[in-house]
Amino acid sequence: MSGYGFPTLLQYSRLTTAAADLKSRAEQARTEMVTGRVADLKSELSSSIGDVHLLRKAIDDVRARQDSATRALGRTQSSQTALTLASDGIVTLGADLMSAVGQNNEPSIDISATKAKLQLDAAMSAFNTRYEGRSLFAGDAADAPALADVDTLLDDIRTIFAGAADNAQLQTDLDFYFNDPAGGFATTIYTGGSGNAARTEIADGELVDYSAKADEQPVRDLLRHLSTIVVADEQSSFADRNIALTTAAGGLIQADSDIVSIRSRIGAAEERIAAADTRLNAEATAYSLTYNEHTARDPYEAATRLQQIESQLQASYLVTSRISLLSLANYLR
Structure with missing residues (x-):
């Protein structure tokens, strides 16, 4: 059976x-x-499950803050690169132009003007740099370009030259155009926002402002002197042409120092963000080790x-x- x-x-x-x-x-x-x-954390950990959930939240919070810090570092590094490109060689350009004007060397003046046009193109392109789709120098209007195109700026400067009787009037008109809130730079050339870009939180209540804008005075001065050199070289009939060229050449040398001040400001913020990124990484690692002790298999x-x-x-x-x-x-x- x-x-x-x-x-x-x-x-x-x-x-x-x-x-x-x-x-x-x-x-x-x-x-x-x-x-x-x-x-199955609930069955495995029983009464300790609440502590583990708190650990997981702490890890997520730190990682989110670290991600913000990493993005901010990327923006500061890209901004530094853009500022370097915008001001590359302008001291030498200014010195060479002053020497050429002093010697009344027209071919050398033309060469300097050509270099100024190339540098103006590079500068305006640099100030329109984007990082992860957001403009670096447009302030709180990160979706918009910071500056209009080069041709618009040069056409405006040509108009200013056409209406100036001498260098004194030229400089007065350039001052208004570049520095007055109602001037052409503010109303036509700078297309970014009026406020700064959002700051980054690197610790509870600790915010870092690392932004720079294309309407800051050093940027205005740089674009002013480069565009003046380009247009002045065209104005053979302008009586004070050489004086205007010399003024702009000297301005370029000063503009380099002023751009360095922006880079130094960003660099200080960059150091704080980098230190915070390192600290946050250490915190996340410590939390993760404790979390792993409870949840790893x-x-x-x-x-x-x-x-x-x-x-x-x-x-x-x-x-x-x-x-x-x-x-x-x-x-x-």
């Missing part, structure tokens, strides 16, 4: 329930093997447990299938 007892609904139900439990445990072990994390141990559960599951399926095949005829056979 068969060694199996007569099957009952209760026996079959118990076996299928056990198989379902083994299947759930196998899936849990499989997840832990892949992720290296405890799959050895993948090898999980794989071994998975193999054991799968063996039990296969045996359970085998017994269940045999019971399901039993019938009165098989029992009496």
Whole structure:
């Protein structure tokens, strides 16, 4: 006679329930093997689950702040690069132009004017630099370009030259154009926002302002002197042409020092952000180590447990299938 007892609904139900439990445990072990994390924190940690959730939130908060700091570092570094490009070689350009004017060397003056045009193009392009789709020098209007195009600026300067009788009037008109809130630079050339870009929080309540704007005085002066050199070289009939060129050449040398002051300001903010980034990384690492102590699972141990559960599951399926095949005829056979 068969060694199996007569099957009952209760026996079959118990076996299928056990198989379902083994299947759930196998899936849990499989997840832990892949992720290296405890799959069911609530069951594993019991009363400590609240502390672990707080740790996870602390890690997420620190990482979010660190991400902001990293982005801010990228913006400051890109700003420094742009400022370098905008002012590259202007001291030499100014000195060479002053020398050429002093010697009344027209070919050298033309060469300096050509270099000034190239540098003006580079400067206005640099001040329109974007980082992650946001303008670096447009203040709180980060979606907009900071400056209009070069040709618009040069056409305005040509108009100013056409209306000036001498260098004194020229400088007065240039002062109004570049420095007055109603002047052409503010109303036409600078297209950014009136406010600064948002500051970055590097610690609770500690904000860092690392922004620079294309309407700051050093930038205005740089663009003024470069554009004046370009247009003055065209004005052979302007009586004070050489005086205007010399004035602009001297202004370039001063503009270089003023641009350096912006770079120094950004550099100081950059140091603070970098220090905060290092500190935040250390905090996140410390929190993560503690979190891992509570939630980490050895993948090898999980794989071994998975193999054991799968063996039990296969045996359970085998017994269940045999019971399901039993019938009165098989029992009496």
